[in-house]
Amino acid sequence: MKAARPFDLAGKRAVLATMHGKEEVIGPVLEAGLGLSIEVPRPFDTDRFGTFSREVERKGSQLDAARAKLAAGLEASPEASVGIASEGSFGPHPNIPLLAVGKEIVVLHDLDTKLEIVGCHIDLSPNYDHMVVEDIPSALSFAKRVGFPAQGVVVIGIAGGVPIPSRYLTKRIDNEEHLVDSVGEALKACGAAHLETDMRAHRNPTRMLSIKRAAEDLLNRYRRRCPACSRPGLAVGRRVFGLPCAWCGEPTLALKAEIETCAGCGLSLEHPAPSSTAEPGECPQCNP
Ligand SMILES: [Zn+2]
Ligand SMILES: [Zn+2]
Structure with missing residues (x-):
């Protein structure tokens, strides 16, 4: 049998800090590629590090947020020696007007060696969209356009033309009937409703695929080893x-x-x- 090289992760226990089903795509890639055994802490709250629907603002950079989640995951699972976390960010393309762009990162940290590897994927066609509606038919046409119900839709109240989650917020919308009810409630409370694509991984299939790509990028980076000291991530x-x-x-x-x-x-x-x-x-x- 080949002796383990420095920084090998095979057989180590890893904790993936997620509450939104990311283990479905990150798990198989990093378990097969690195020989890790990956678990998810339950219950585990990652919303405190920021939400896409604006109730909790993210502090610091995308990488800061991923590292904070990762550290919390390791804290929740003391028997794990490797932490994994991911973080996405979405917004208008910096150079191309009207184009949205998504960036996913997946971070791995090995407590034993202090090795950190960051995988990344840029998505130029994320399912990231929003619309202000003043009636139910417009809400239904937005929902249809973004691929609801496979793709989640979030309904947020509006004040002064700006989405204000404290006025109204519903994320758990699984079917058209519930969507109609939620939009109706928001219209009643605010006169208009802000609808947007749910960016949580388990409610955004396009995003889930991007997270998988970022995990694959992490694996490729890990495999670029230094010829002198064998450290991954050259x-x-x-x-x-x-x-x-x-x-x-x-x-x-x-x-x-x-x-x-x-x-x-x-x-x-x-x-x-x-x-x-x-x-x-x-x-x-x-x-x-
Ligand atoms: Zn010349
Ligand atoms: Zn080296």
Whole structure:
């Protein structure tokens, strides 16, 4: 039998900090890929780290929130030595108007070695949508458009044109009858209702798939091991530009090399760009 390499996770007990069924997609990927045995603490509340429906604001960055969940998971399961958590964020695309973008991260932390690996997936077509309605038929057409009831819909009250969960909030809507009742209640209380896609993983099948992709990315990153110390997670930390121009030899804006660095031993591996010269079109001298 092959001796275990440093940072191997096979046979370790891991805790996945989720209350929204993420074990369905993260579990199989990381159990098969890393040999972990993954459990979910029950009961476990992750809403205190922030909710998409605005009752609890997320503190800090997406990674901060994932790490906080992960630490709480390890606290709830003292027999586990590996923590796993995921966090999503959704919003308008920073550069492309009207396009929504979702970012999922899955974080793994090994208490024994302090190894942390973060997997990521960017989704350019998340099921992330909202609409303000003033009648039931508009609410039903929104629900149909986003794929309700397989995709969840959240109804939030409105004040001053802004969704205010303290005015009205219902997340547990499983069927059309319940949706009609909820929208009716919100309209009665606020005159209008803010409807949005439920972004909780177990009520958003598109998101569940993105979380799986982020777990697969985590696995791929883990498998990039440092050739010197065997630590997983070797990653491109720096890109060097200035590939010489094929005509004049002056440095251009084109990529010259990627530098992978090891967070453990500091090893730095340089990968030169496939071509040793840049197109004159990329040269500020030849093509000003
Ligand atoms: Zn040139
Ligand atoms: Zn190393």
